[in-house]
Amino acid sequence: MIAPGIKRGTAELAVLSVLEDRPLHGYEMARRIEQQTQGALRFTLASLYPLLYRLEKRGWVRGAWETSGTGRSRRCYRLTPQGKKKLSPIRKEWDELFRALRRLTKVKHA
Amino acid sequence: MIAPGIKRGTAELAVLSVLEDRPLHGYEMARRIEQQTQGALRFTLASLYPLLYRLEKRGWVRGAWETSGTGRSRRCYRLTPQGKKKLSPIRKEWDELFRALRRLTKVKHA
DNA sequence: TCCTATATATAGGAATCCTATATATAGAAA
DNA sequence: TTTCTATATATAGGATTCCTATATATAGGA
Numbered sequence: 293m294i295a296p297g298i299k300r301g302t303a304e305l306a307v308l309s310v311l312e313d314r315p316l317h318g319y320e321m322a323r324r325i326e327q328q329t330q331g332a333l334r335f336t337l338a339s340l341y342p343l344l345y346r347l348e349k350r351g352w353v354r355g356a357w358e359t360s361g362t363g364r365s366r367r368c369y370r371l372t373p374q375g376k377k378k379l380s381p382i383r384k385e386w387d388e389l390f391r392a393l394r395r396l397t398k399v400k401h402a
Numbered sequence: 403m404i405a406p407g408i409k410r411g412t413a414e415l416a417v418l419s420v421l422e423d424r425p426l427h428g429y430e431m432a433r434r435i436e437q438q439t440q441g442a443l444r445f446t447l448a449s450l451y452p453l454l455y456r457l458e459k460r461g462w463v464r465g466a467w468e469t470s471g472t473g474r475s476r477r478c479y480r481l482t483p484q485g486k487k488k489l490s491p492i493r494k495e496w497d498e499l500f501r502a503l504r505r506l507t508k509v510k511h512a
Numbered sequence: 513t514c515c516t517a518t519a520t521a522t523a524g525g526a527a528t529c530c531t532a533t534a535t536a537t538a539g540a541a542a
Numbered sequence: 543t544t545t546c547t548a549t550a551t552a553t554a555g556g557a558t559t560c561c562t563a564t565a566t567a568t569a570g571g572a
Contacts, residue, residue, distance in 0.1 A: 302503060303529075309506045319550050325506065332502035339529050341552060346528095364537060366550060383507060390500045392442035393412060396419045396435065397493060413560075429519050449560050451521060456559095474568060476519060 303343055305386060306333055308371065308379050311353060315370035318344060344369060352378055413453055415496060416443055418481065418489050421463060425480035428454060454479060462488055 306325050310316060316324065322335035347353045352375030355367045371379075420426060420434050432445035457463045462485030465477045481489075 301528075302499065305503060306506055309503075317550075319548095329502035329505050332498050333506070336530065337551080338531075338533090338553080343528085364550070386503065388442050389412065392439035393415060393419075393496065395439050396416055396443070411559080427519075429517095446561065447520080448522085448562075448564090453559085474519070 301382075302333070302386075303335075303339060304347070305382055306335075307340070307343060307347065308352065308375060308382065311369060311371045312376070312379060315368050317358075317366040317368045319366070321369075347375070351375070411492075412443070412496075413445075413449060414457070415492055416445075417450070417453060417457065418462065418485060418492065421479060421481045422486070422489060425478050427468075427476040427478045429476070431479075457485070461485070 307321060310321050310324050310328070313324075318337070318340050322337060322340055325333050325335055344353065344355065348355055348369070351372055353369045354372050355369045357365055358368050359365050416435050417431060420431050420438070423434075426434065428447070428450050432447060432450055435443050435445055454463065454465065458465055458479070461482055463479045464482050465479045467475055468478050469475050
């Protein structure tokens with residue numbers, strides 16, 4: 293059951309949203325998502341990395357290894373132009389889903 | 403990635419919401435959900451029935467066979483008191499998820 | 513009679529996300 | 543120096559939810 297084309301995928305929206313802000317590596321994405329939502333959205337790192345690989349495969353993000361100041365190597369992901377283009381329709385779909393669920397909930401009182 | 407405890411499950415919320423209104427059989431639930439959301443939420447019947455069995459197993463709904471006026475037999479589901487009690491925390495969780503996703507989307511412009 | 517709408521049901525599989533585990537480095541504390 | 547914690551990425555294995563495809567059966571209209 294779905295708004296045509298949508299299923300789960302809140303993780304996807306969350307990741308794309310924080311990447312819109314600026315390029316980030318995985319660990320930092322997880323932290324920001326948790327902070328910016330006051331802990332309402334938490335990430336399991338083990339879900340995050342496979343998601344990033346999927347997004348990269350689709351061409352929505354691109355990762356590049358970088359060696360940070362401290363010498364730690366980490367993979368920094370940035371939104372591609374394609375990824376950027378996808379973001380607003382995805383948001384729109386989610387918004388429609390939210391509205392639809394609210395309508396369902398509220399019809400009772402009509 | 404989740405609001406602690408939530409994943410997918412929009413289907414569950416939709417079904418419980420229409421059942422709050424009145425007892426319904428499966429086919430009719432699907433129609434109402436589609437109508438009340440102006441087609442934004444569509445149901446695949448093949449997803450609906452297994453969902454109803456899961457909900458019944460949890461004790462949130464109870465189904466009873468009835469023979470309609472036309473002689474067709476169908477299974478009419480009603481919300482149990484337990485199901486009713488679950489509905490408002492589920493709605494609250496979804497609301498929190500929605501708000502969290504919106505916060506993520508909007509932090510950019512802050 | 514045949515088609516469509518109604519009505520329920522299952523098999524098989526795809527997608528998403530989980531827990532558990534493994535690996536490795538940097539910096540602070542002991 | 544050794545150990546603990548935070549940082550950082552990665553995979554295996556499994557649970558859940560939802561899909562498509564299919565099967566069955568009745569009622570009513572063309």
